Amino acid sequence: MEDKKTSITLSAIKAFKEKGIEHTTISDIVKYAGIAQGTFYLYFPSKLSVMPEIAIIMVEKILEELKNHVNISDTFDIKLKKIIEVIFNLTEEYKDIYALIYSGLASSEYLVHWENIYEKYYEAIGGILSNAQDKVEIRSTINPKRYAAILIGLIEASAEKSFLYNEQDEKIIELKKSEVFDFAFRSLTQS
Amino acid sequence: MEDKKTSITLSAIKAFKEKGIEHTTISDIVKYAGIAQGTFYLYFPSKLSVMPEIAIIMVEKILEELKNHVNISDTFDIKLKKIIEVIFNLTEEYKDIYALIYSGLASSEYLVHWENIYEKYYEAIGGILSNAQDKVEIRSTINPKRYAAILIGLIEASAEKSFLYNEQDEKIIELKKSEVFDFAFRSLTQS
Amino acid sequence: MEDKKTSITLSAIKAFKEKGIEHTTISDIVKYAGIAQGTFYLYFPSKLSVMPEIAIIMVEKILEELKNHVNISDTFDIKLKKIIEVIFNLTEEYKDIYALIYSGLASSEYLVHWENIYEKYYEAIGGILSNAQDKVEIRSTINPKRYAAILIGLIEASAEKSFLYNEQDEKIIELKKSEVFDFAFRSLTQS
Amino acid sequence: MEDKKTSITLSAIKAFKEKGIEHTTISDIVKYAGIAQGTFYLYFPSKLSVMPEIAIIMVEKILEELKNHVNISDTFDIKLKKIIEVIFNLTEEYKDIYALIYSGLASSEYLVHWENIYEKYYEAIGGILSNAQDKVEIRSTINPKRYAAILIGLIEASAEKSFLYNEQDEKIIELKKSEVFDFAFRSLTQS
DNA sequence: GATGAATGAGCTTTCATTCAT
DNA sequence: CATGAATGAAAGCTCATTCAT
Numbered sequence: 069m070e071d072k073k074t075s076i077t078l079s080a081i082k083a084f085k086e087k088g089i090e091h092t093t094i095s096d097i098v099k100y101a102g103i104a105q106g107t108f109y110l111y112f113p114s115k116l117s118v119m120p121e122i123a124i125i126m127v128e129k130i131l132e133e134l135k136n137h138v139n140i141s142d143t144f145d146i147k148l149k150k151i152i153e154v155i156f157n158l159t160e161e162y163k164d165i166y167a168l169i170y171s172g173l174a175s176s177e178y179l180v181h182w183e184n185i186y187e188k189y190y191e192a193i194g195g196i197l198s199n200a201q202d203k204v205e206i207r208s209t210i211n212p213k214r215y216a217a218i219l220i221g222l223i224e225a226s227a228e229k230s231f232l233y234n235e236q237d238e239k240i241i242e243l244k245k246s247e248v249f250d251f252a253f254r255s256l257t258q259s
Numbered sequence: 260m261e262d263k264k265t266s267i268t269l270s271a272i273k274a275f276k277e278k279g280i281e282h283t284t285i286s287d288i289v290k291y292a293g294i295a296q297g298t299f300y301l302y303f304p305s306k307l308s309v310m311p312e313i314a315i316i317m318v319e320k321i322l323e324e325l326k327n328h329v330n331i332s333d334t335f336d337i338k339l340k341k342i343i344e345v346i347f348n349l350t351e352e353y354k355d356i357y358a359l360i361y362s363g364l365a366s367s368e369y370l371v372h373w374e375n376i377y378e379k380y381y382e383a384i385g386g387i388l389s390n391a392q393d394k395v396e397i398r399s400t401i402n403p404k405r406y407a408a409i410l411i412g413l414i415e416a417s418a419e420k421s422f423l424y425n426e427q428d429e430k431i432i433e434l435k436k437s438e439v440f441d442f443a444f445r446s447l448t449q450s
Numbered sequence: 451m452e453d454k455k456t457s458i459t460l461s462a463i464k465a466f467k468e469k470g471i472e473h474t475t476i477s478d479i480v481k482y483a484g485i486a487q488g489t490f491y492l493y494f495p496s497k498l499s500v501m502p503e504i505a506i507i508m509v510e511k512i513l514e515e516l517k518n519h520v521n522i523s524d525t526f527d528i529k530l531k532k533i534i535e536v537i538f539n540l541t542e543e544y545k546d547i548y549a550l551i552y553s554g555l556a557s558s559e560y561l562v563h564w565e566n567i568y569e570k571y572y573e574a575i576g577g578i579l580s581n582a583q584d585k586v587e588i589r590s591t592i593n594p595k596r597y598a599a600i601l602i603g604l605i606e607a608s609a610e611k612s613f614l615y616n617e618q619d620e621k622i623i624e625l626k627k628s629e630v631f632d633f634a635f636r637s638l639t640q641s
Numbered sequence: 642m643e644d645k646k647t648s649i650t651l652s653a654i655k656a657f658k659e660k661g662i663e664h665t666t667i668s669d670i671v672k673y674a675g676i677a678q679g680t681f682y683l684y685f686p687s688k689l690s691v692m693p694e695i696a697i698i699m700v701e702k703i704l705e706e707l708k709n710h711v712n713i714s715d716t717f718d719i720k721l722k723k724i725i726e727v728i729f730n731l732t733e734e735y736k737d738i739y740a741l742i743y744s745g746l747a748s749s750e751y752l753v754h755w756e757n758i759y760e761k762y763y764e765a766i767g768g769i770l771s772n773a774q775d776k777v778e779i780r781s782t783i784n785p786k787r788y789a790a791i792l793i794g795l796i797e798a799s800a801e802k803s804f805l806y807n808e809q810d811e812k813i814i815e816l817k818k819s820e821v822f823d824f825a826f827r828s829l830t831q832s
Numbered sequence: 833g834a835t836g837a838a839t840g841a842g843c844t845t846t847c848a849t850t851c852a853t
Numbered sequence: 854c855a856t857g858a859a860t861g862a863a864a865g866c867t868c869a870t871t872c873a874t
Contacts, residue, residue, distance in 0.1 A: 215438070218438060475863085
């Protein structure tokens with residue numbers, strides 16, 4: 069078993085996915101983690117204080133997925149499509165958690181560090197944009213990392229809304245993806 | 260009495276703004292509304308069931324602000340700037356609530372009606388886009404209402420993140436606004 | 451049933467007498483009071499916050515006992531013996547509670563008002579001293595109320611220690627009473 | 642190692658002084674002692690079982706202070722004043738702990754040994770009384786050790802109450818001391 | 833309709849105690 | 854002897870919900 073803090077975090081993710089954050093209790097989390105009630109408090113002061121830890125893991129997941137799906141040799145349009153694909157898929161799977169992280173709701177109290185957490189995410193996407201600039205696939209006038217933040221926001225927002233209303237209709241989802249692609253691609257390539 | 264329902268809703272907004280949604284109790288809401296504990300239940304079955312009502316009011320606020328600031332005679336670029344301005348301002352003021360509505364967290368149970376609520380919002384922005392198409396200010400190949408949803412998502416996401424980290428630095432906020440404008444404007448005008 | 455706050459206070463006294471303060475839980479108190487767990491918190495924020503209320507009742511008990519046993523027509527030496535009798539008896543019955551009130555332990559947080567609570571007690575004993583001065587039974591150079599405080603302290607301290615070590619030996623108790631009487635009486639009458 | 646037991650006891654005193662006995666945990670004590678949680682149990686079976694050890698140290702402190710301040714050559718009235726001074730000073734410093742020892746609250750289970758602990762205290766004061774009898778400074782009809790107990794009770798009670806209500810007003814404290822002196826001195830000298 | 837005291841299920845939280853290292 | 858992470862029983866506490874008035 070990995071270290072206990074990670075184990076609690078993973079159990080929290082599992083519980084949040086199943087019951088929703090509102091209805092998850094610390095009891096649920098420790099049950100999944102196979103630890104005693106009191107042990108939880110050795111690592112976290114409250115349910116929501118697990119959120120930053122979750123965010124770290126979620127960002128790791130995203131980066132891993134990006135690494136697995138976005139090939140350095142792809143043209144930029146392919147890469148952008150893959151990025152959208154990855155974000156949509158993860159958003160679907162971790163709907164509630166993602167919504168919470170994304171909206172920053174749990175934030176008020178615990179999420180001071182989030183900029184650091186997301187930093188790597190922005191850098192990864194920023195790197196892709198920068199690379200595309202080098203290849204003259206997108207315009208050179210953008211700041212890669214700053215644009216990455218906007219791009220991610222755009223895709224996430226769209227994905228969120230897609231799955232929010234239980235739009236499980238594959239066609240509509242695909243339409244949304246292509247619209248987002250279109251929106252972003254034009255913006256990035258317009259000279 | 261419709262008045263009382265509105266009064267409860269406004270009190271809920273006030274309480275949510277002050278304490279955050281997590282820590283707001285029905286007791287807080289009725290205190291602000293100046294009514295008895297039990298009275299709440301004559302109008303709403305639960306705390307979260309107030310959310311759609313709040314969403315309605317929030318959308319009304321947005322529409323009103325748009326009406327106040329976006330002039331029909333403005334050119335599209337001015338209009339877009341104003342739209343961004345309005346969304347950023349409201350997001351700043353109603354940060355938490357907005358985040359919640361936006362992320363759809365309170366969702367699961369009461370979100371069914373939300374598409375209807377947002378419908379008017381999409382229509383308003385869609386109308387502006389449509390009008391801009393008529394004047395050949397933006398390309399004609401977009402579907403106004405569908406693009407409106409994406410555009411709103413983009414601006415809201417950016418605004419959310421701006422205020423999340425207490426970036427009160429006016430300059431950075433302004434930079435974000437201009438970046439979002441740039442991102443969207445290019446996308447909408449690229450032929 | 452008297453009002454609920456009193457009912458809780460009396461139940462607390464009962465529980466404290468039976469289990470000792472350390473081992474009494476709020477559950478115990480509400481069980482005796484025949485009310486729900488949450489009801490307790492409508493009247494008191496914590497277990498120890500009941501103490502001032504208890505102190506009031508204890509002082510009332512003392513005053514009542516004094517009224518019942520100390521006759522206005524008695525000579526001062528008889529009165530003093532009766533006072534000692536009353537304090538020893540009550541101390542025996544409410545050992546733990548008395549110890550706590552007396553030592554002021556629970557005090558730190560909640561007992562700001564105690565001077566007021568004890569005020570009546572001091573006044574009652576002070577009145578007896580004053581009356582004895584009028585009859586030239588004790589020296590006139592003492593301040594009745596201030597001396598009352600010292601006198602009460604002396605008797606309480608002695609009573610406390612008597613019952614602390616489970617000295618249930620009636621003879622030793624009687625010896626202590628007479629020693630305290632002697633100590634105080636000499637002090638009050640020495641010209 | 643005897644050192645460690647003393648270290649735990651001193652740490653307990655420190656913790657009790659700072660947080661009050663109610664809110665002090667074994668965790669607090671071991672933190673101050675710089676030892677591990679489990680080590681505590683090698684020396685004491687529970688939190689309250691430290692009390693007799695504390696009492697021993699407190700009595701030692703008192704005896705030391707008495708030795709430092711009460712000169713064999715002083716007249717009895719000076720000695721009595723010094724005794725009162727010492728008890729008031731120590732009571733002020735160790736308010737809470739003193740109250741506890743004095744009231745015997747922590748008692749129930751561990752108080753058995755206390756008579757032995759206080760024995761030396763009574764003997765010390767008793768010795769002073771006895772000596773004063775030899776010099777015909779106080780009346781010969783008292784039992785020194787038994788009177789010592791009463792005298793100590795009187796002074797402690799008065800000191801306790803003085804510091805309970807945060808009467809930090811030096812003048813009132815001084816008045817109390819002189820009243821207690823007067824009360825006791827008359828009693829001991831009245832023929 | 834309106835009230836608000838009372839409820840009590842069920843959650844959070846603590847912390848003395850243990851035991852493998 | 855010493856450790857300190859882990860335990861989990863047991864306490865505290867909250868708050869949505871009810872219902873007699």
